[in-house]
Amino acid sequence: MTTLIIVESPGKVGKISSFLGSDFKVMASVGHVRDLPKKGMGIDAPNFLLNYEPTERGEGVIAKLKAQVKQSDRVLLATDPDREGEAIAWHLAEALNLKKRERITFGAITKDKVLAAIADAHEIDMNKVHAQEGRRALDRIIGYRVSPALSSRTGLMLGAGRVQSPAVRLVVDREREIEAFKVTQHFGVDLVFNNEDQTTWKAAWNTKPHIAEGESYLLDKALAERVAGIKSVTVTKYENGEKSRAPSAPFTTSTLQQAAGTRLKFKPKKTMDLAQKLYEQGAITYHRTDSPNMDVEGMADIASYAESVNWPLSEKKRTWKSKEGAQEGHEAIRPSHAADLDLGETEDEKKLYRLIWERAIASQLQDAVYAVRTVELSGDVDGLPVAFNATGRTLVKPGWLAVYGDDEPDEDSEKESSNPIPQLAEEMPLAVDKGLMLSKKTKPPTRYKETTLVAEMERLGIGRPSTYAAILENISNRAYIVSDEKGYLRPSEIGSTVRDGLVNNFAFVNLDYTRTLEEQLDDIAEGKTSYYDVVSSAWAALDQELEKLNQVEFKIAHPCPECGKALGRRNGQYGPFWSCTGYPECKISLPDEKGKPGVKKAPPAPTGIPCPECGKDLARRQGEKKSKVKGVKPRKYDFYSCTGYPKCDKKFNTGPDGKPILTE
Template identity: 65%
Template sequence: MTTLVIVESPGKVKKIGAVLGAGYRVEASVGHVRDLPTDGDLGVAPPSFELNYVPTERGKSVLAKLKTAVAGADDVLLATDPDREGEAIAWHLADALKLKNPKRITFTAITAEKIKAAIAAPRTIDMARVRAQEARRALDRIVGFRVSPALSDRAGQSLSAGRVQSPAVRLIVDREREIAAFKVTEHYGVELTFKEQDGTLWKAEWDTKPHLAEGAEYLLDQSLAAQVAKVRDVKASAFEDAEKGKAPAAPFTTSTLQQAAGRRLKFNETKTMELAQKLYEQGAITYHRTDNPNLDAAGVEDIAAYARGAGLRLAEKPRKWKSKDGAQEGHEAIRPAHADQLDAGETEAEKALYRLIWQRAVASQLTDAVYAVRTASLAGDADGTAVTFVARGRTLIDRGWMEVYAEDVDDDKDDGEEGSNNPVPALAIGDSRTADGARVLTKKTKPPSRIKRTDLGPTLEKLAIGRPSTYAAITQNILNRGYVTEDSKGYLHPAPLGETIRDALVGRFAFAEFDYTRKLEDDLDDIAEAKNDYRTVVAGAWEALDTELGALDSAQITAAYPCDQCGKAMRRVKGGNGFFWGCTGYPDCKNTLPDVKGKPGERKAPPPPTGHDCPKCGKPLARRQGVSKPPKKGMKGRPYDFYSCTGFPKCDAKFNTGADGKPVLDAGDGKASA
């Protein structure tokens, strides 16, 4: 008896086959085997909005191979990935292969225990999850197919809109405009420096809050700051020694893995996902497409067992983290399949990413790092004005989880904790100190930071836009289309095309609004949980676009090539004799221009008057002279010289040129002989 197991990736076949052994045959679908048409057909038919699927080019050969495998099997298990996309692929396979009572299994790690547990508990395909995936696909298709051509027509060049892509572009454009509109506020503070007898230096900073004007956030009085900077003698008015614990970060989700790998390993999000896919296929990590920051019970115990054996101290109870709003939490956070496997991966890049995942997951279950925190308040007098300076010191006294995972530090900031290098001495209330020096601190407010490429996914996730599995593709897409650019430090900047799209969509289309996208994700979740239905959600989006597309006429879209007669955009059109450029104002404006290397060329000058009129219609005749295009490469064109009517195409009369250079008008039929 043979059982056929169909997985998605060919990379999983060998390992899963080795786990299952004799009696099992493992084959791969290589992702999706069917999709919506690519020939320009929308593939979504109202009013039912059923999807028209066709085999992909790769899918045709894959299905042919799988049909043969199915024919030779006694049982078939669909083991595609454990997410909505995988559920949909399982349904496509069952439908295309005409499987009766298809069996579905899932596992979140390619390990013997997970695979065998799944084999022992097959289920039916979850059609609610399939319909949720279909709704996402339909909505993406509808937005792209209906809005993109309308945008392109207005602009006279190919532009695209997308349900998640467009909000991503908007984020980057809006951030750039916030930066441009930001007004720097210069404000002031004062810092005292003290030197102990042993030479130790420490600092205290003026607490400006009691001196702020009502409603003010910053101290703007430079003269007051200069006055305070003259203070030298102070007394301790408060002193506290305390210990402060710092908990570890949650294990990685898809977006936080992309972010951390970008900062620590300098991998972009696409490379990170490719490497994570390889590690998953090798059985080294659990499933890497997840928005759940928590480990399952088996994962917690696996890490705990390793920690106990390695002499690492565990937290008093397993740690849990609050998920982001809208998180599906379909499966656990990313972790090593076995915590006692310290190294994994076939390449140096895979090994580096595995180590990062291992460190973060193991650290998440360990004890807090502990700091000794010392705070001293120092009272002084600035020409009759009572002032207070505050000194803070912080020293790491117990590394805790930092034994396995160094503290996350943003590349552009310090460690974010005030006083980490400030050795404040022990003081008793009333102790006097004389400052060795003081300086006025001139500070400036900073504009919001641009979004880094590897931070775009987490930023979208915070707004509940899209799903983690799509962020790498979205980022790559808007870069490839030239809507945003990336600088040498990895920051994203809007390109003119991106600004054009943002301004055309925002205020006219609901899908360009962040709240809409968040609500739609909730609708998709409701479909997956059978609380809503596919048609209601998709039909609602379709009807909204019917109204919204009309509003596009009011958008001020800068034409790439404006018509020189009416100002509307010219667009490239393929005609019977090749490409040409026509006005989008047609039929009101019939202006056309020739195509020159993909751009509008100059209109040919009208032929000079010849003084001869067409005997057929009375319009002027034009003399045509030149050399025809060569019929084949290496051949020469034929010279020509004739007269034709300028009333063409209504009048197609042609006349030979005589020896005297004049038209031979007695040709009879008005057709040139050569």
């Protein structure tokens, strides 16, 4: 008996095959084999049925799989364990005409997980399939209905997207916050004290009691200068204590992208590509997940490894609260086997694996413990009482920090330095070694980087973590946002135009829209609502919003010289040209000159030679005609035509003497 197992990625074939005997054949679909058509929306209203067709690559894949299906007694659909994978399994079943549709899933490519999945084959979850179709349909509908309308109104080739447009909005809005920001100069004071061992410690002035009403900062420079001149203070409070610091949760898709960007300087797409490879190699569990918690098996595996190297486990099993709206179908990202310290086939894969390994192992260990010393000081400046605060800490129990050694993770580091405060006592007088007046300026909001934009999208519920890399790639490739040399994101002029055309006109660009829609898609997946109800409602809303768009006043980049409406760049038979978006009422067209409308050539002057057909003047036309075939030189032309065109379309060749040949 031969069993065919169909996975998504060719990278999984070898690993899974190594777990199974000769009775199994493992093949890959290489992702989707069917999709909506490249041309046209592919969605029929009012029923909103999706018209699928084989992809260009999918046709060949389907043919190979059909041949193997004929030779197999059983077919198991082992596509990825998420909604997209569920939909791919259904497409495969449809394309291969499978009578029995058996689905298996596993969160890690290990022998025990794969064998357990084979023993637990089940039917395709059509609710999950319909949820995926809902997402696909809405993305298609918004793109195909809004993009042409937006392009027509502005004369620019613009694209709107359910999740890409809110992402662009975030970048544009942040840039405008920065432009509107007003810098405020304010002041503070640090007191410096010398220790006997030549070290120093500092105490900061508590400015709150001295800030003027209605202000947020101390603006009195003269007062700060006076406070900085204080020569002695008294200890009013002195405490020694301990502070625990818990580890972070294991990685979700989003936090992995953020940490890899911060620590390894990987872009989200690169992180996801590397994680895909590690998953296919069996090194890590499934890398598309919203859950920060590991399953019991994973915690037990890490506990076993930690005990073997004498690392202290947390007394209680650690769990973390998921973000609102999280899909927790899969556990957090972790190494498949904690004892594997160095996996990955390339240096970048090894770096990402180590990042995942450290985070997962650390999450199960005891808190790090610091000895913390706090001091409050008081003094007098010309009869004005002033107070100062200082805190110092020393690590006494490394706990989970033992996993990192000296390589403490950036995202968990604290601003508090060690600040070696000596043994003190209340009411003890202290001589100030030096007072430092601090001149500070408020800073505008920081521009997003790809990692911080991912964090903000996750916070707002825009999209799903598995889509963030694609969103960023899309809006970057379209040049709606640009990245500077330091990786900060700025909006382009065209990105700002997209934002302004959509905001206040379309619900999908509102920052809470996607969160609500994701909840509706979740309801489809759970059988609480239907694909039709969600999609038809969105379609109806767009009908009204598109009407509103006609009333919006846009800044037109290139107005038509005849009617004032926007000119739009089009691709013609012989290359790009510009035409009026008011067509057919306005039929003007202009040549393209380096991406901008050029000047239309004036018609050739009448020659005074009458047309033998209608008597109007002939005009001589000379020039070069571009070839539609790339690399072929333009063809020169030289002929006479009637200026009475289009009523008279007579043409005459030019003779050797430069005059028209009027006779046959």
